[in-house]
Amino acid sequence: MAPTPIDRLSDRQKECLRLVWRHQSSKDIARHLGLSPHTVDDYLRKAIRTLDAADRIDAARRLHEAEVATPQSLMLQPQIVAEAAFFNAVSPPDKADAWGMAGHGQDGLGDISTGEPAPLVPLPRPQTGERNDLSATQKLARIGAMGMIWTGVAIAAAGGLAALKYLIR
Known part of the structure; x- marks a missing residue:
């Protein structure tokens, strides 16, 4: 074969x-x-x-x-169990189905007696063509806010450099 x-x-x-x-x-x-x-x-x-x-x-x-x-090897079991616990912790119990944990125990860790792990969550694929629901005014407001933040960062950096220059003299 x-x-x-x-x-x-x-x-x-x-x-x-x-x-x-x-x-x-x-x-x-x-x-x-x-x-x-x-x-x-x-x-x-x-x-x-x-x-x-x-x-x-x-x-x-x-x-x-x-x-x-x-069947997967047993050496992968601890990591799978840890990840299932993580996904269960970040996902409310009522969302267990969305994480693919339904039917694998309430904790989402899988069936410990048989050693079968809970299924893994597939990686999300980016979706293209999604529209931005912000209005033009909201977009401009966000751009303005980001501009103010970066201006503040630049002023703080300039002030830090001026203070450092003063200390070095």
Whole structure:
């Protein structure tokens, strides 16, 4: 039997894709795995190419779907349980269905007796074409407020530099 594209992924590529599926940035993945962000990006680029995916999220989704069809290893359980607890903490109990936690216990941690984790939350895809509901006046007010904030920051910075110059004399 010929190996599937998933089978051709290295263990490190799979680890990186699993962490992408869990909403981690390259910097966070690098910190977690003890690698540099550039190395993580390299693993992800190669995985995207191997899977012929559109992007890192698509590649992570493909790996996730392949692994859901087969049992996941137990070494991933603690992180999955911790993330389910996080999503349960930030999501009110009545929103458990929106996080995909329905039917996995009230705490959203999954079925501990069988070791089955709660499903992970898929990464949101940006939607294009959304309209801004602010009126022109509201937009100008926000632009003006931001201008005042940046003016204040510039004045504070200039004052700090003037004070530093005075102290150095």
